[in-house]
Amino acid sequence: MLDKKFSIFFGTQTGTAEEFAEDLTNSLKELGVKCSLHDLEDYDPKHLPSEEYTIFIISTYGEGEPPDNAIDFYNYIHDDDHPKTYLSSMNYTVFGLGDSTYETFNYCARNVKKKFDELGARLFFKIGYGDDDDDIESDFLSWKTNLIEFLKSSQTNTSTKTTKKTTTIKHIEYEFLETNPEKKAFRQDNNTSIQLEHKIKFSKIISSQELHTKKSKRSAKLVKFDISNLGLNYNAGDHIGIYPENSIENVKRVYKLLKIENPDQVFILKEKTKNSFLTKYQPCTIKEAISNYCDLTSPPTRILLSSLIPYITNQDLTKYISSLTNLEKNEFQDFLQNKAHTILETFEFFSESLNIDLGDFFGLCPSQTPRFYSIASSPLETPNEIHIVFINSVWYTNQKKKYLGLCTSFISQFSNKDDKYVPVFIRHSEFRLPNKNQIQNKSIIMVGPGTGFAPFRGFIQELAIRKKEKNSQIGNITLFFGCRNREEDFILQDEMQNAKETGILDNLFVSFSREQKEKIYVQNKMLENKQIIWNCIRNNGYFYICGDAKKMAKGVINTLFSICSEMGGEKGEQLFYSLKNNKRLLEDVW
Numbered sequence: 400m401l402d403k404k405f406s407i408f409f410g411t412q413t414g415t416a417e418e419f420a421e422d423l424t425n426s427l428k429e430l431g432v433k434c435s436l437h438d439l440e441d442y443d444p445k446h447l448p449s450e451e452y453t454i455f456i457i458s459t460y461g462e463g464e465p466p467d468n469a470i471d472f473y474n475y476i477h478d479d480d481h482p483k484t485y486l487s488s489m490n491y492t493v494f495g496l497g498d499s500t501y502e503t504f505n506y507c508a509r510n511v512k513k514k515f516d517e518l519g520a521r522l523f524f525k526i527g528y529g530d531d532d533d534d535i536e537s538d539f540l541s542w543k544t545n546l547i548e549f550l551k552s553s554q555t556n557t558s559t560k561t562t563k564k565t566t567t568i569k570h571i572e573y574e575f576l577e578t579n580p581e582k583k584a585f586r587q588d589n590n591t592s593i594q595l596e597h598k599i600k601f602s603k604i605i606s607s608q609e610l611h612t613k614k615s616k617r618s619a620k621l622v623k624f625d626i627s628n629l630g631l632n633y634n635a636g637d638h639i640g641i642y643p644e645n646s647i648e649n650v651k652r653v654y655k656l657l658k659i660e661n662p663d664q665v666f667i668l669k670e671k672t673k674n675s676f677l678t679k680y681q682p683c684t685i686k687e688a689i690s691n692y693c694d695l696t697s698p699p700t701r702i703l704l705s706s707l708i709p710y711i712t713n714q715d716l717t718k719y720i721s722s723l724t725n726l727e728k729n730e731f732q733d734f735l736q737n738k739a740h741t742i743l744e745t746f747e748f749f750s751e752s753l754n755i756d757l758g759d760f761f762g763l764c765p766s767q768t769p770r771f772y773s774i775a776s777s778p779l780e781t782p783n784e785i786h787i788v789f790i791n792s793v794w795y796t797n798q799k800k801k802y803l804g805l806c807t808s809f810i811s812q813f814s815n816k817d818d819k820y821v822p823v824f825i826r827h828s829e830f831r832l833p834n835k836n837q838i839q840n841k842s843i844i845m846v847g848p849g850t851g852f853a854p855f856r857g858f859i860q861e862l863a864i865r866k867k868e869k870n871s872q873i874g875n876i877t878l879f880f881g882c883r884n885r886e887e888d889f890i891l892q893d894e895m896q897n898a899k900e901t902g903i904l905d906n907l908f909v910s911f912s913r914e915q916k917e918k919i920y921v922q923n924k925m926l927e928n929k930q931i932i933w934n935c936i937r938n939n940g941y942f943y944i945c946g947d948a949k950k951m952a953k954g955v956i957n958t959l960f961s962i963c964s965e966m967g968g969e970k971g972e973q974l975f976y977s978l979k980n981n982k983r984l985l986e987d988v989w
């Protein structure tokens with residue numbers, strides 16, 4: 400089969416599937432296989448029937464939805480008009496990226512497979528499922544190894560030449576320019592007129608407000624963005640994607656690594672690299688490229704480590720990298736915990752033996768990825784603003800080395816005075832209030848502890864306006880909120896209490912997990928108020944959950960099931976199982 404021509408497609412939200420697809424393409428090319436790589440967003444799916452061998456690497460987002468760049472493709476294959484033999488000439492395999500914490504584990508890959516089968520396509524190699532709750536890269540690499548072994552073993556045409564893996568360095572050429580004639584740079588403070596990718600806009604940060612009290616050791620922020628005249632339409636419940644900027648300390652570390660003396664120098668890469676930003680927004684200055692287009696802070700992947708090998712001059716280090724990139728988890732984990740926790744630290748760790756220049760660095764370093772936040776406002780209340788709420792993330796390695804979340808620490812530092820413009824875009828979500836007709840006399844229950852309250856702040860703003868409308872007959876509205884301690888992290892308490900006092904919320908139940916010996920969570924408050932929950936469910940109401948996927952959302956769903964079962968017996972259980980399909984149980988969890 401190595402003599403066949405393969406088309407490899409990726410569907411990705413945050414770049415992992417793209418990295419895997421590129422790696423597979425490189426591995427197949429090294430074997431001498433003819434293959435082409437396609438972003439599903441740029442591919443016209445009408446060409447699918449003429450494809451012979453295809454490989455789809457695709458992630459799942461939202462609640463079992465395809466990632467943004469695969470939506471058109473996904474809708475196209477699900478079009479009812481295709482005949483049953485539509486893809487009968489196509490052979491395919493799929494590697495899905497998902498997270499087993501979600502009930503909708505790898506839905507998108509599974510649905511693509513189901514649809515391809517229905518349309519007559521032939522699965523030529525078993526589908527792989529990667530689990531981001533464990534070690535998704537190792538899932539992918541084992542699937543890839545098996546795929547390559549399979550392709551080799553089913554080789555019929557012995558005359559196919561396989562090229563030997565070569566270690567010759569392929570330098571990425573670049574050129575310095577006197578000026579920046581096209582002014583294409585992605586981020587230009589104060590200038591919203593430059594051409595960006597269609598959906599990305601520069602939005603000004605209006606304010607950043609601390610929400611925890613001084614007694615709290617943590618920090619949570621309410622940040623407001625100005626979107627007036629940007630043409631960004633959003634609904635309460637949607638997400639905002641934000642492109643963070645690398646800290647100046649990290650940017651200076653790259654100057655040191657690459658011995659850059661004049662970071663304001665304008666340059667252009669002479670060829671396409673995997674860094675899609677550089678391809679789109681060149682020419683730009685070295686500083687702009689390192690600050691905005693490079694992911695310096697994610698953990699390195701084994702794929703990134705392997706790609707450094709040709710540039711390493713020390714044989715022992717080359718062997719060391721090879722040992723890290725085989726699938727032994729412990730050695731790789733030890734590298735991440737004790738030697739290099741981020742991509743920048745990886746470059747630094749090998750720097751003495753790493754023979755790379757500016758062009759190579761941009762060829763090797765992955766693109767910066769957007770961070771997504773649940774919008775915490777309603778356009779009915781603030782049409783010219785988008786609000787978000789987040790915890791400033793901090794974590795430590797086993798060695799107690801401290802790391803700050805890139806995007807949260809980047810946004811937190813600005814206020815109105817700073818005139819800071821940030822590239823943002825909207826990701827529409829299905830997590831939204833029922834429309835006018837659906838909501839008549841229906842109850843709504845919202846469970847959102849901590850920053851999981853974010854979308855419900857937007858819902859409450861919207862309900863306040865909807866309740867004032869003529870003939871509006873909305874049922875009971877209940878909010879379950881939870882935090883550690885009322886004196887530390889009861890965020891936006893005034894707003895919640897005001898909503899209760901003014902009758903927008905009929906019920907507000909708050910659990911404080913650390914005010915007493917035993918932990919009290921939102922689930923406990925749900926059990927205490929099971930009659931309200933059961934009334935909502937049996938009368939076709941809506942149940943929303945936002946926040947932590949791993950423990951909270953699972954716990955809340957289990958509690959909801961036990962309430963339905965206890966209050967309604969077998970019928971109650973059936974009702975519970977129908978909630979998801981009827982879109983009356985909605986989750987925005989991470």
Ligand SMILES: Cc1cc2nc3c(=O)[nH]c(=O)nc-3n(C[C@H](O)[C@H](O)[C@H](O)COP(=O)(O)O)c2cc1C
Binds near residue numbers: 989
């Ligand atoms: C907001 C959010 C929603 C997600 N929803 C799902 C889901 O419904 N099912 C699933 O299997 N994985 C889900 N995932 C996990 C991603 O599919 C997984 O992290 C994957 O590796 C991302 O790949 P990408 O970077 O190529 O988009 C979700 C992740 C996030 C952040």
